[in-house]
């Protein structure tokens with residue numbers, strides 16, 4: 001299969017991260033349920049890649065797999081490779097993997113309170129993040145922590161070192177998480193719904209901050225997970241659209257917004273407020289619900305909700321194939337030689 005890679009350029013840069021045929025299953029009452037099924041994508045150096053899809057599509061499980069943070073049991077990475085340069089992260093020992101976390105790949109989560117320890121001060125936690133990865137004195141680590149907290153916009157950072165997470169607002173806690181993630185200059189930052197819990201104004205401030213730090217401080221590649229295509233439009237170079245544990249479409253942000261091909265991507269786009277008509281027009285929603293991983297339909301995962309569904313869709317799983325210039329789609333209608341149906 002051709003590489004699901006950064007598009008367009010004549011000589012695309014070597015990917016920094018390559019996820020290959022990733023499969024993650026959870027043990028459930030009656031067997032194994034596949035939450036992520038054959039997911040492959042690349043992340044180029046310096047790139048901002050969005051992973052988008054409705055709740056339960058496998059975005060977080062994909063992200064957690066990259067850091068080997070899938071709870072085992074009940075989960076297991078049952079297949080695949082995750083290559084950072086040439087190093088397969090799935091072959092590393094626990095200690096080797098600890099070196100990768102923070103140093104090479106850092107993660108921020110939707111709700112910083114789950115990642116920050118409520119009983120330690122902010123200063124101590126950011127300083128510990130520095131000390132875990134750099135052999136420097138405590139005083140130097142404190143200075144570095146203060147510097148980073150200032151960069152993420154914490155006012156009076158040195159004075160606030162002694163404050164605890166609950167003394168910060170949600171937006172400020174997310175800034176602290178970004179400081180902790182970036183203080184060791186990781187090459188990859190994975191942000192899993194980093195702004196979903198915040199109000200709209202704070203959301204855009206945090207996204208702007210991540211991009212500003214990326215450009216002026218770290219040049220980390222970013223994987224940004226979101227259910228909101230609007231966020232992807234504002235921040236990403238390329239997007240991976242997931243549904244039912246599988247990639248359904250991959251393309252540059254321009255391809256996805258100007259020329260989405262997959263019925264699911266089209267549905268997500270039509271549900272965007274900015275894409276809808278006048279304000280009083282009712283916002284489109286994709287009919288039906290995301291099926292549970294215990295109850296996935298056979299054939300195309302989207303067949304229970306797709307308005308173009310045919311008998312073939314219910315029987316035969318479509319393959320992900322390239323339709324040009326780095327844009328990939330998983331849909332029978334878009335296979336070479338298929339005629340689009342009228343409905």
Ligand SMILES: Nc1ncnc2c1ncn2[C@@H]1O[C@H](COP(=O)(O)OP(=O)(O)OP(=O)(O)O)[C@@H](O)[C@H]1O
Nearest residue numbers: 026035054055056057058059060061062074227293
């Ligand atoms: N620890 C777990 N045990 C059992 N099933 C799990 C576990 N973690 C995730 N899953 C299942 O894996 C599937 C994918 O979950 P995932 O968290 O990746 O979705 P998501 O795309 O991140 O959704 P959301 O937008 O709600 O965060 C879901 O059906 C979920 O129920």
Ligand code: SF4
Nearest residue numbers: 300303306313331332
């Ligand atoms: S394969 Fe069929 S059901 Fe699936 S997205 Fe394409 S048209 Fe819809």
Ligand SMILES: [Mg+2]
Nearest residue numbers: 059060061192
């Ligand atoms: Mg998630």
